[in-house]
Amino acid sequence: MDRICIFIDGSNLYHGLRHNLGRTDINFYQFGQKLCNGRKLIRTYYYNVPLDREDNDEAYRGQQRFFDFLKSTPYIEIKLGRMVQRNGFKIEKGVDVHLAVDMLRFAYADIYDTAVLVSGDGDFASVVNAVKDLGKHVENVQFPSGWSAHLSECCDISTVLDEEYLEGCFMEYR
Template sequence: MTTMLSNLEADSIFTPEQVLENRGRVAIFIDGSNLFYAALQLGIEIDYTKLLCRLTGGSRLLRAFFYTGVDRTNEKQQGFLLWMRRNGYRVIAKDLVQLPDGSKKANLDVEIAVDMMALVDSYDTAVLVSGDGDLAYAVNSVSYRGVRVEVVSLRSMTSDSLINVSDRYIDLEMVKEDIQKTPRQSYPYRPLTGVGFLEQPDMNGHLELPEP
């Protein structure tokens, strides 16, 4: 049996790269909080334009969802989310809830799972940016509907149960060079009037001038 499989692989007209490129319509689901803490662990700042391009990989993008907890009084965060909405992302925001220990959290696992299932007939490949094992059941469910699922996350923050039900796992450590912001030189001050939303803010909403 092993010999037969080896012969089939040797005779295949498709290279592994060509197989991976045949992704059809792609839908992206990003757990914002999980990605933020993964970036902290990696010591990088995410360039969300680069991230969208890397995750889409030249395939036809159906939609890119970004799920995050929000503080409605945080103007800088609101600015960041506005930039995201105007630059290719569909933002799903949920108010932060204060926990007994004083910390604030917003769990969006249900929203991610519901959207993955609701759109299952509209995409061929799901790219899930999260390491949360609570999403393993949703991933398994869409897989049984014929969808290919790629999980992208930091390995140290990823549940084995999620990796086990995915079709492909990508460690953020391996692609961090492709998605991080590059250092920029300092330029003299110039007004932002008329520049629009070409600049990308950081997670706190700070805008950066585009490179000339």
């Protein structure tokens, strides 16, 4: 059975959900099952940066609740980068490199057969090609806005993340 590792660019997913669907309450377990499509999920890796509590305490606390929720979801591991100050702006550092290194390292260690990359960042094209050179498959899911044709062309399969695809992948409130 095909072994799957899912690599999620958390910021890309969050902003894509908010911009394209107007909601961010994704059920990561259901989302992972949808991405696996009956194949064996080894693990989902979620990459992001922690917000600075001093900048916005409410946003920080909300993100911490979200991270706690993710930690309670089976087969998910959170990998965090850092925020740095540049020219008066805070920017994410280390997230893309961490994701790319993990994709390549796990491919080399034969942890998975297929990587599913959840991102529309064309900068991942190089790591996708390197992973494919190791004999692995790479699938990509990304939103229609921010679609990277370059990334899509590198991947074996590219899927549009839209409302239809994500049906059944949101939290159910009762």
